[in-house]
Amino acid sequence: DTNNSLSRRLFASKLVGTTTAIATSTGALFLLPPAALAGIDVSALRNLPVAGDTSGAATRLKQLQLQGTKTAQGAEYDYATSTRLDSGVTYKDINTGINSVRTVRSGSDVGVTMTIRCKSLATPGGEPSGVVGAKYYSTKDDNDSNELSAKIGFGDLPRGLEEGMMGMKLNAARRVEVPSVLVFAARNAGQLPEATTEEGKQRLASAFESGDATLVFEVYVTRI
Secondary structure, eight states: OHHHHHHHHHHHHHHHHTOEEEEOTTSOEEEEOGGGGTTOOGGGGGGSOOTTOTTOHHHHHHHHHHHHHHHHHGGGTSOSOOEEOTTSOEEEEEEOOOOOSOBOOTTOEEEEEEEEEETTSOOOTTOOTTOOSEEEEEHHHHOTTSOEEEETTTTSSOHHHHHHHTTOBTTOEEEEEEOHHHHHHHHHTTOSOOOOSHHHHHHHHHHHHHTOOOEEEEEEEEEO
16 A cells, blocks of 8 residues: 555656646646647647636736737837937937947038838837837938938928937937927928828828827938
8 A cells, every 4th residue: 555655646746747737717727748738839828718708807917918028029119218308309219329439419410311200190000119100201211312411400400300319329229209399390491301102291291280290200320
């Protein structure tokens, strides 16, 4: 009997060490040996609906898991704290660029690539996490040279954008949010880059018509 009892304990110990736990909707656990799971992707079971999930707890857990995944994916876009200027312009560094004494300042001749988004418009599906608003302009789509050249402080670019670019280094990338009141002023001064696509033109017009013309500039410095 003693030998039989010892054998049973050893068998149970080995079984637990080589099984996979599957949770049911009631919270119970079933231990399945590897042989019973042959050909089954256990991780895929997490994506299946939970029978009897009347409280929605499993659904909420899934939402939280997805939210955490999106946060992790968007870390490269939103890892820094935003800086707010007195004018209402805010900016956030995406990439601080190379270690150089050359920085964007008043009077600098710069080359930039950029994408401009209307913050008040819904973000289209398929955009990277962290992106806000609908794109109305990009140097890739709307500029033959794929780059904009400007002299900072001379009215070539919207004043709010220039304020948000100050201190950027070569190869730096920054997201600059310019409030609506400064965007209206830039439009009146003819400083806004013009879209060449009908979709881009319509989006910018819709933003102005909504009364909230806040723009988000994603800027990359190619030359100083």
